[in-house]
Amino acid sequence: MSTTPPRASHASLVDFGRRHVTKGIGRQVEAVIEKGEGSYLTLGDGRKMLDFTCGIAVTNLGHCHPKVSAAAAEQCLKLVHGQCSIGFHEPYLQLIERLLPMMPHPSLDSFYFISSGSEAVEAAIKIARGVTGKQNIITMQGAYHGRTYGAMAVTKSKTGYSESFHPLMPGVFTAPFPFWHHFSLPPNTPTSELTSLCLNQLELLLQQQTAPKDTAAIIIEPVIGEGGYVPAPPEFLQGLREICDRENILLIIDEVQSGFLRTGKNFAVEYSGVKPDIMLVAKGLANGFPLSGVITRSELSDKLKPGSMGGTYAGNAVACAAAVATADAFKEENILENVNARSKELFAHLEPLRSTPAVLDIRGQGLMVAVEFASPTGTSPHDPLRNPNVPAKLSTRIAKRCQEKGMFILTTSAYEVVRFIPALNITAEDLKKGCDIFVESVEEIVKEG
Incomplete structure (x- = not known):
């Protein structure tokens, strides 16, 4: 006679979650995710969903990649927790060995692994202040760097992340990012014009608000994520590098969402040729x-006092073993080639939507792509890009319709933006399936008004 207790029903599990999981977490669907495999998630109510979110750019090799899962399982039988303040462990060192050839500049040779993107941002701010002896940090309008206190202070994509939690970390100043919508300009505004506007405003910021002698670092995503999936023009990043070199300011490049082949290169900063002083990685x-990881050059990290950095779970052995297998799979399975091939197909599938008055822009790099829709209200009554002839809340309604048709996809930013984050090894067939669902959803929602 079996002594195994009966399995709870899906409905009862969902009800339990509603009652006991903090209300501070939002969800797209009231369901239990039971299984992930490749580009698909299976829910407890039987639905099999095409996943165009990848856990927000995390499962870049798809869910439960066999090589990655096997490496983690094997490591679990050797060493689960090798605390970094006690000694080295082999997966940590193996991971550095795998990542060194991937770095956008050979000067990035000092690695500190921790657990989350927010934690990496906090550590980078700490390092920048410590090694420069300066305190202020410049962030970008539209930036997202996390939800812990330091990371939240440099996050400027939406007030929802910091509303009710002030006062935030002091010493943070915001510079404009070269995104046409920030300046109420049309989507076809030349990036050179946007770059010139933003670099001039940054120079003014350094003259009016935070002097270079007080400014430790500038932090920027080479593709702003939660701010709307907008790639930074190469000339803007090059301009930041010149200013940082001139004023002895560190340049922190946040590749948490854009890194690890997501944009068609190992790291998005490679499109500009710019050398980061500190680079942040996590997610993929x-x-x-x-x-997650904070990567810098030894001449900076050598200034840190031993014991000033650390963490109980920093560079967990199982996670590092999984990351080693991930890096190996990137190379062995020709993932970068797939990203660039599927990227061309993705843009080709989306391109016909440009003729739809409701679509403002289609943009991105690699498989980090967004469609921005017009809005009848805009961000305010003063928004000249308002279009009273289009339906309201298009991005949310389209994402919901995609979900009803069997695909998870995410919105982002203060604008009406839907973002595409499929697995980097997605097949042409699954990519087309997802694009067909999206295009059908757009057509239906626009027609409904």
């Missing part, structure tokens, strides 16, 4: 296992 690093 370990394909779902919690791991």
Whole structure:
């Protein structure tokens, strides 16, 4: 006679979650995710969903990649927790060995692994202040860097992340990012014009608000994520590098969402040729296992006092083993080639939507792509890009309709933006399936008004 207790029903599990999981977490669907495999998620109510979110750019090799899962399982039988303040462990060192050839500049040779993107941002701010002896940090309008206090202070994509939680970390100043919508300009505004506007405003910021002698670092995503999936023009990043070199300011490049082949290169900063002083990674690093990294050059990290950095779970052995297998799979399975091939197909599938008055822009790099829709209200009554002839809340309604048709996809930013984050090894067939669902959803919602 079986002594195994009966399994709870899906409905009862969902009800339990509603009652006991903090209300501070939002969800797209009231369901239990039971299984992930490749580009699909299976829910407890039987639905099999095409996943165009990848856990927000995390499962870059798809869910439960066999090589990654096997490496983690094997490591679990050797060493689960090798605390970094006690000694080295082999997966940590193996991961550095795998990542060194991937770096956008050979000067990035000092690695500190922790657990989350926010934690990496906090550590980078701490390092920048410590090694420069300066305190202020310049962030970008539209930036997202996390929800812990330091990271939240440099996040400027939406007030929802910091509303009711002030006062935030002091010493933070915001510079404009070269996104046409920030300046109420049309989508076809030349990036050179946007770059000139933003660099001039940054120079004014350094003259009016935070002097260079007080400014430790500028932090920027080479593709702003939660701010709307907008790639930074190469000339803007090059301009930041010149200013930082001139004023002895560190340049922190946040590749948490854009890194690890997501944009068609190992890291998005490579499009500009700019050398980061500090680079942050997480998300796609370990394909779902919690791991992040702060990467800098030894001449900076050598200034840190031993014991000033650390963390109980920093560079967990199982997560590092998974990350080693992930890096190997990137190379062995020709993932970068797939990203660039599927990217061309994705843009081709979306391009016909440009003729729809409701569509303002289609943009991105690699498989980090967004469609921005017009709005009848805009961000305010003063928004000249308002279009009273289009339906309201298009991005949310389209994402919901996609979900009803069997695909998860995410919105982002203060604007009406839907973002595409499929697995980097997605097949042409699954990519087309997702694009067909999206285009059908757009057509239906626009027609409904």
